[in-house]
Amino acid sequence: MHAEIATVWADSGCAGPLVAWAEDRLNVIFKTIRRLSNPPGCIVLSRRWVVKRSLSWIMRARRHCRNHERLPQVNE
Template identity: 35%
Template sequence: MQAETDGSVETAFVDQGYTGEKPAKAADANGIALEVVKAPEAKRCFVLLPRRWVVERSLAWATRCRRLVKDYERYATTLAGNYMIAFVYDMLSKLGRIVNNS
């Protein structure tokens, strides 16, 4: 992950499946702090876990682009490029709304 992001990842939010010695060692070797998002103790219904909704919301925004609804791409780099284009388009449209409202 650090090679792809030029070492810009400082904290990784993970679920309870990443507790233990092996993920902690891998994170320490790459200089990443692991923050485990734990479910509440008395869970009786759906509970939105903190920080997980950010990723889900972002991926939902990206699927507004028709090309990203299904996985049509053969290569992962092509798919990553399509996601990059979708997020750039989304951020530019949000920036345009901010500029127009100010």
């Protein structure tokens, strides 16, 4: 892992055993962005845009997240 990564921002879907594993094995601070239970109207969540932007970058370069080739030789 990159030594310069010290803090990982994640969506609330990443909560659970992944947080403890990341903090223990990767020596990073894992911060989860959570929603309020009953928000009064529209509330901007801090750092949520960073998580969504990063996920959209991964999905934009679909080769990083999808592998549609059927033969392993084509994938290399």
